[in-house]
Amino acid sequence: MFAFVLSRLLQAVPVMLVVALISFAMFAYVGDPVSIMLGQDFTEAQRDALVRDLGLDQPFFVQFARFVGNAIQGEFGLSYRLSRPVAELIAERAPATLELASCAAAIALFVGVPMGVFTGLYRQSWLSRFFLTFSLIGVSLPTFLIGILLILIFSVWLGWLPSFGRGDTVQIGSWSTGFLTGSGLKALVLPAITLGLFQLTLIMRLVRAEMLEVLRTDYIKFARARGLADRSVNFGHALKNTLVPVITIAGLQFGSIIAFAIVTETVFQWPGMGLLFIQSVGAADIPVMAAYLLLIALVFVTINLVVDLLYYAVDPRLRADRGASARGT
Amino acid sequence: MTAAPPLLEVRNLRVEFPSRRGTLVALHDVSFSIAPGEILGVVGESGAGKSMTGAAIIRLLEPPGRIAGGQILLEGRRIDNLSQDEMRRIRGRRIGAIFQDPLTTLNPLYTVGRQLTETMQTHLDLSGSEARARAIGWLEMVGIPAAAQRIDSYPHEFSGGMRQRVVIALALCAEPRLVVADEPTTALDVSIQAQVIALLKRLAREKNTSMMLVTHDMGVIAETADRVAVMYAGRVVEIGPVREVVKHPHHPYSIGLMNSIPPLDHRVERLAQIDGAMPRLNAVPPGCPYNPRCPKVFDRCIVERPDLLDAGSTRAACWLYDPAEPPHV
Numbered sequence: 001m002f003a004f005v006l007s008r009l010l011q012a013v014p015v016m017l018v019v020a021l022i023s024f025a026m027f028a029y030v031g032d033p034v035s036i037m038l039g040q041d042f043t044e045a046q047r048d049a050l051v052r053d054l055g056l057d058q059p060f061f062v063q064f065a066r067f068v069g070n071a072i073q074g075e076f077g078l079s080y081r082l083s084r085p086v087a088e089l090i091a092e093r094a095p096a097t098l099e100l101a102s103c104a105a106a107i108a109l110f111v112g113v114p115m116g117v118f119t120g121l122y123r124q125s126w127l128s129r130f131f132l133t134f135s136l137i138g139v140s141l142p143t144f145l146i147g148i149l150l151i152l153i154f155s156v157w158l159g160w161l162p163s164f165g166r167g168d169t170v171q172i173g174s175w176s177t178g179f180l181t182g183s184g185l186k187a188l189v190l191p192a193i194t195l196g197l198f199q200l201t202l203i204m205r206l207v208r209a210e211m212l213e214v215l216r217t218d219y220i221k222f223a224r225a226r227g228l229a230d231r232s233v234n235f236g237h238a239l240k241n242t243l244v245p246v247i248t249i250a251g252l253q254f255g256s257i258i259a260f261a262i263v264t265e266t267v268f269q270w271p272g273m274g275l276l277f278i279q280s281v282g283a284a285d286i287p288v289m290a291a292y293l294l295l296i297a298l299v300f301v302t303i304n305l306v307v308d309l310l311y312y313a314v315d316p317r318l319r320a321d322r323g324a325s326a327r328g329t
Numbered sequence: 330m331t332a333a334p335p336l337l338e339v340r341n342l343r344v345e346f347p348s349r350r351g352t353l354v355a356l357h358d359v360s361f362s363i364a365p366g367e368i369l370g371v372v373g374e375s376g377a378g379k380s381m382t383g384a385a386i387i388r389l390l391e392p393p394g395r396i397a398g399g400q401i402l403l404e405g406r407r408i409d410n411l412s413q414d415e416m417r418r419i420r421g422r423r424i425g426a427i428f429q430d431p432l433t434t435l436n437p438l439y440t441v442g443r444q445l446t447e448t449m450q451t452h453l454d455l456s457g458s459e460a461r462a463r464a465i466g467w468l469e470m471v472g473i474p475a476a477a478q479r480i481d482s483y484p485h486e487f488s489g490g491m492r493q494r495v496v497i498a499l500a501l502c503a504e505p506r507l508v509v510a511d512e513p514t515t516a517l518d519v520s521i522q523a524q525v526i527a528l529l530k531r532l533a534r535e536k537n538t539s540m541m542l543v544t545h546d547m548g549v550i551a552e553t554a555d556r557v558a559v560m561y562a563g564r565v566v567e568i569g570p571v572r573e574v575v576k577h578p579h580h581p582y583s584i585g586l587m588n589s590i591p592p593l594d595h596r597v598e599r600l601a602q603i604d605g606a607m608p609r610l611n612a613v614p615p616g617c618p619y620n621p622r623c624p625k626v627f628d629r630c631i632v633e634r635p636d637l638l639d640a641g642s643t644r645a646a647c648w649l650y651d652p653a654e655p656p657h658v
């Protein structure tokens with residue numbers, strides 16, 4: 001097990017290096033930091049001094065190695081736009097995005113999986129047909145449109161929920177949470193639904209398809225032939241066998257939720273990393289963009305590792321290759 | 330035959346598959362009985378309705394198949410009209426089932442021990458540790474070496490033959506009075522087949538369990554069954570003691586079937602075969618369904634369908650054995 005985790009971590013290193021290279025390349029090829037920093041009036045000597053100070057006269061690989069070294073220490077330099085350390089900016093914004101993303105993922109899982117099981121078991125019922133139609137809407141409508149529609153209905157017409165922002169937050173250490181205030185929770189509802197809806201319908205359709213597949217298998221028929229209770233057959237034997245593909249997709253989707261919260265955060269003016277990124281793109285704030293890119297890559301790499309570990313927990317056949325030797329007896 | 334009341338009695342069973350182009354009748358007027366402790370072999374070509382008869386008895390017909398007529402009685406009580414939940418309590422507890430392919434019959438994500446204890450605890454009032462002790466006992470009984478260690482193994486850690494032994498233990502562990510074994514050896518290596526059949530036969534004798542043994546392997550039938558039913562196109566065409574049906578079959582189809590078993594004691598130039606193929610469900614001819622292939626067909630066979638008639642040592646659905654019929658040559 002330890003060897004497996006270690007080998008996966010080693011595999012992640014080149015991935016992260018490639019992403020770091022792309023991030024780094026932005027500095028070199030998108031805009032010219034020196035002219036941005038110097039402003040309008042400067043002498044050639046000032047320019048050369050700054051280039052030397054920034055180490056831009058060094059060979060490419062030396063510069064890249066320094067960038068990676070700093071990144072590992074969480075050092076991404078100053079934001080051009082806000083003149084504050086990038087790491088600080090991101091740390092400030094991360095709680096908002098992570099809370100939004102986890103709520104969206106929770107909605108997607110805890111509503112999507114039961115709906116998928118239901119539509120798989122009762123294919124003919126009118127409720128299943130309704131869910132399927134509804135899921136088509138969820139899959140095909142773009143996120144920003146769903147967000148705007150929700151704002152129109154629940155904020156403008158009904159006035160139940162706020163249309164933007166995060167409400168009041170409570171600071172716990174360096175983490176600002178919206179979970180502890182009424183307005184924080186209310187503000188979370190619409191963006192979380194908007195962000196989770198697509199994933200919800202995707203997970204529902206996936207679980208349904210997998211359930212239909214699994215329910216046809218001999219071992220389910222045999223479980224019924226042994227007189228096991230329906231609940232145990234459907235939710236134990238059948239659902240557990242659908243989990244491997246569902247975990248894969250749900251894991252990747254959680255990554256996407258974090259990475260592509262950008263649209264939802266923009267629609268709801270949610271003060272998270274996505275909004276920060278969009279604002280940074282507008283201002284060509286390369287240090288922030290580079291750091292965000294690296295962070296998202298790290299999120300995906302971590303999620304992939306967790307997904308692989310979950311496979312092992314769910315499916316004993318994957319443990320088989322090492323099982324023979326590990327068993328010992 | 331014994332005078333004891335039958336354990337299982339099937340009377341005029343009719344199974345239909347409604348389809349867009351009319352109703353297909355898969356089983357016609359199937360009647361037979363199984364005495365306590367008796368092994369009834371059921372033989373016939375693929376598609377003759379052997380497996381479907383077994384599935385109808387445990388009420389696990391593939392939808393949209395349904396029992397459209399007739400009765401099934403277990404120990405004198407009708408079970409074909411029970412509710413799904415009552416039927417669930419009969420499956421496993423009163424009627425066990427063994428399926429064809431042991432590689433797909435066991436749930437890959439649960440240990441064999443868990444599958445055994447789950448089955449026993451569903452039907453019998455057992456504590457966890459009692460169930461586990463019994464599970465080990467069953468694994469020993471079906472010949473799994475080192476059962477106490479193997480109980481926590483997953484199905485993929487067993488060979489095909491061993492898995493079929495586990496399936497047998499699962500079918501018998503709640504001590505049913507009847508076991509429906511659907512081609513229990515077809516998917517196994519020939520060398521393993523004999524072992525598994527011997528095991529089934531021994532356990533059935535020891536536990537005084539009756540068995541309906543569905544197979545197309547005449548060797549298995551001759552070795553194992555007390556009586557045998559020959560099925561053709563959804564009907565029982567001959568039924569009688571195994572020695573008689575194998576050595577002196579009466580129905581022309583049974584005769585053809587027995588002749589097509591290659592002899593071991595001398596070489597033949599050409600294996601005997603029955604010309605033609607069994608009719609599809611939607612193209613069963615009027616009269617006797619075997620009439621297009623029957624070497625002894627005469628006028629009456631083409632218009633009128635025979636029921637099972639006394640043919641001396643067996644009963645055969647053939648007009649040749651109607652006492653009112655003049656002798657045909």
